[in-house]
Amino acid sequence: MGRRRRFRAAEAAAAVLLLALSAACGSRLPESEFEHDDRAPAPGRTDAGPIPVGIITSATSPVGGDAFTGPRDGARAWFEQLNARGGIDGRRVEVHLCDDGGSGVGNNECVDRLVDEEKVVALVATTALDYAAASRVSRAQVPDIGGQPIGPAYDTWPHLYGIYGSLAPREGTPGWDGELYGGTEVYRYFKREHGARTAAVVSYNQPASAAYARLVERGLRAEGYEVVTEQVDFALPNFRAVAADLREQGADLVFDAIDRHGNARLCEAMDAVGATVLAKVTNVQNWTSRVAEDYRDAPRCRNALWATGASRNFDDTGHPAVREFREATEDLDTHSQWQLEGWAAARWFTDAARSCAKEGVTGVTRACVDAYMDRSNGYTAGGLLLPVDFARLPEPPEQSRACLSVARWKDGSGWVTQGDMNRTCFDVPLLAYEP
Known part of the structure; x- marks a missing residue:
């Protein structure tokens, strides 16, 4: 294998561990909250409506209020800056937030709202403690871009594109015959x-x-x-x-x-x-x-x-892509690597949508964005990520060229x-x- 691919066994297992440890303390599962991120339209073309995207986050969960919000905050910062600069081909990106409360029920409610009601073009920077609705997102062929692999969903279903990529077949079974590799x-x-x-x-x-x-x-x-x-x-x-x-x-x-x-x-x-x-x-x-x-x-x-x-240090402000992230998020109380990865996920969606925009007012569609994602092997978000692959290998590799x-x-x-x-x-x- 010549790919520079990291297998995220440690991070996925550690995130699942957080739930088990917190649940053992007797934490109460909070109810889901739904948010809508309304922002003033940026200058630009007015002959097309905004492009809707959704962000699902377990913002209120048994793990704690700030455990999973980093990717959401990074993605929101990217879209704020993008809209201030004119959006995508003059169209503002309309961000719909949904807190699933860290539960499977709440996750299904978020998918109902974002996919079926709001008709989002894509989900971005998903960070769900229990991604119970992953199969529904896949069946609806809604691209889920740059999500955190807390569970096995991003190594299981097509149309889901985790922030670190996947070499698994993604045909409805985790990894290869139920096994993942680290x-x-x-x-x-x-x-x-x-x-x-x-x-x-x-x-x-x-x-x-x-x-x-x-x-x-x-x-x-x-x-x-x-x-x-x-x-x-x-x-x-x-x-x-x-x-x-x-x-x-x-x-x-x-x-x-x-x-x-x-x-x-x-x-x-x-x-x-x-x-x-x-x-x-x-x-x-x-x-x-x-x-x-x-x-x-x-x-x-x-x-x-x-x-x-598998992403560039958020304190490495000598790199222009990191410096842009830090300048756009300077009002945040703290910074984190997950924020940077959420920012990278939003940039990934933007690159996909821009590839579609040339098709006209209705060109930014789920199918067009998904097609871009499916062929975006080697993507780095301007140097923020190690090259990401989606290879669908029929057999698990025995070794990997892995960078970190x-x-x-x-x-x-x-x-x-x-x-x-x-x-x-x-x-x-x-x-x-x-x-």
Whole structure:
């Protein structure tokens, strides 16, 4: 395989883990809220109506109010700027927001409203905790562009185009015969580039947490690591004992299958007992500007935080596409990698719609946008994403040429990019797992 393709096993599993952990705390499922984003028309042609798009987000969910809103906020910022500049061929993009509450029922309600009532041309930057209506979106042949693969929907259904792509057949069954595949490029990176040899995996004694930890362990062992497993009680976690053992075991890396609050407490404990590591590795969902606040009581561990993903570091303002994103979102309280990926998803839709606009007033259709998406292999959103593929391979690949974006937190500088993401690439094996 010569494709620069990342298999997002870790991020998908981690996001599902969040629900399991929060539900175990007894969180109440809130009711769905529906929003309509009305904005004044931009100057331009007046002989055509606005182009409707929909954004489904689990904004109010058992996980918390801000866990999934990043892609939505990034996409909205793109469309605001686009409309201020005249829209698409003079037509304003009309954004319809829908909060599905993190439930399957709410997700179906959102699809009813956006697909059937509002007649949106496409869904953009979907971030749904339970994408129960994915098959309905597919049957309606509504392109879903740049959604986050929290579950297996983007590796299951046609007309759904996840932000990281998919090589699966997408014929109604997840992946290949119900199995998805994850690469080991993150573990290879720290071994090759930084000489790491021992890695610890910290989890709760809770089924979803333990399952995700086992997936990480498999990848580490496949790369030849000595693996230290640490499990804490979910109800009464003793992070200080874990931190002391990490110090004694001499772990180079720490990976985790615990929530954000648990991570902060683990870091505090590591600082308290003097456990130092080469890297405390997190994923794209936790790649945010809130590090100084979340880890305020763990300065040493905080400055050992590393993040990996498949999109360009949102703090890399030396890149023109990132700088445009940051300038357009400067009024946001915090920034995150998911915001940047939502922005990229909206840009992807815009490029698709512009390819249709030449057909005339009615040229921006679901079919035209879908056709563009289906042939958009190698898309990068102006350099914000690693090249995205939708190949529909009949058999699962055994290995992949996988690239990754890497950043390290540094107080006073934020997330500092580590190397060129288009050149930080490895030929790695792919490991099967069930979603």
